[in-house]
Amino acid sequence: xxxxxxxxxxxxxxxxxxxxxxxxxxxxxxxxxxxxxxxxxxxxxxxxxxxxxxxxxxxxxxxxxxxxxxxxxxxxxxxxxxxxxxxxxxxxxxxxxxxxxxxxxxxxxxxxx
Amino acid sequence: xxxxxxxxxxxxxxxxxxxxxxxxxxxxxxxxxxxxxxxxxxxxxxxxxxxxxxxxxxxxxxxxxxxxxxxxxxxxxxxxxxxxxxxxxxxxxxxxxxxxxxxxxxxxxxxxx
Numbered sequence: 001x002x003x004x005x006x007x008x009x010x011x012x013x014x015x016x017x018x019x020x021x022x023x024x025x026x027x028x029x030x031x032x033x034x035x036x037x038x039x040x041x042x043x044x045x046x047x048x049x050x051x052x053x054x055x056x057x058x059x060x061x062x063x064x065x066x067x068x069x070x071x072x073x074x075x076x077x078x079x080x081x082x083x084x085x086x087x088x089x090x091x092x093x094x095x096x097x098x099x100x101x102x103x104x105x106x107x108x109x110x111x112x113x
Numbered sequence: 114x115x116x117x118x119x120x121x122x123x124x125x126x127x128x129x130x131x132x133x134x135x136x137x138x139x140x141x142x143x144x145x146x147x148x149x150x151x152x153x154x155x156x157x158x159x160x161x162x163x164x165x166x167x168x169x170x171x172x173x174x175x176x177x178x179x180x181x182x183x184x185x186x187x188x189x190x191x192x193x194x195x196x197x198x199x200x201x202x203x204x205x206x207x208x209x210x211x212x213x214x215x216x217x218x219x220x221x222x223x224x225x226x
Contacts, residue, residue, distance in 0.1 A: 008129065009128075010128075011124050012124075012126075012129035014124050015121050015128060017121060023201060027204035027205060029209060056138075073205060073208075077203065077205065080200070081198065082195070082198055085195055088191070089190060091140035092186060093157075095141075
């Protein structure tokens with residue numbers, strides 16, 4: 001089985017509504033940790049942890065500006081996750097097609113060429 | 114901020130290579146817990162835990178058949194996750210477009226009408 005450490009980190013980072021909210025906020029422009037924390041009503045320490053998880057997943061980049069840390073969306077475009085999901089759905093569709101063929105044969109109806 | 118408890122469970126369930134491998138395996142046909150555990154080289158207890166996480170996320174359904182538990186892919190088609198990712202990427206693209214416009218203006222090149 002192929003291991004995807006990066007896709008694991010991406011999916012785990014996205015599996016939290018605050019972290020998805022941070023990405024949506026940063027999509028509109030960069031922000032400091034305290035600018036991010038305030039609308040979510042969470043502590044600076046809590047927001048720092050969320051940002052660290054997003055940074056490890058390469059979804060966010062941060063830069064020290066004076067005494068603040070400015071966060072921006074990273075370059076990660078979720079291609080790996082979307083690719084896996086497309087492959088999975090294709091497999092499900094093919095499986096449903098096979099079931100359909102089987103059902104038609106069971107009913108004695110010839111399968112469309 | 115909108116809360117998505119189901120999408121959280123889906124993403125967390127997918128953030129593990131064994132669980133994604135189980136879904137790929139079940140996409141080819143249903144299997145018992147022990148048939149799933151063997152190729153992954155993990156214990157029955159370990160596989161039961163993975164299957165429970167997938168079941169909670171509605172990615173897998175299980176059914177007791179005699180003394181075994183047979184697992185199949187669920188009806189969850191990842192629409193919510195794919196929809197969020199599409200919206201996020203659209204936002205990133207729009208942001209890049211705005212940057213492009215800004216750069217062109219900075220260089221004194223008229224922006225295309």
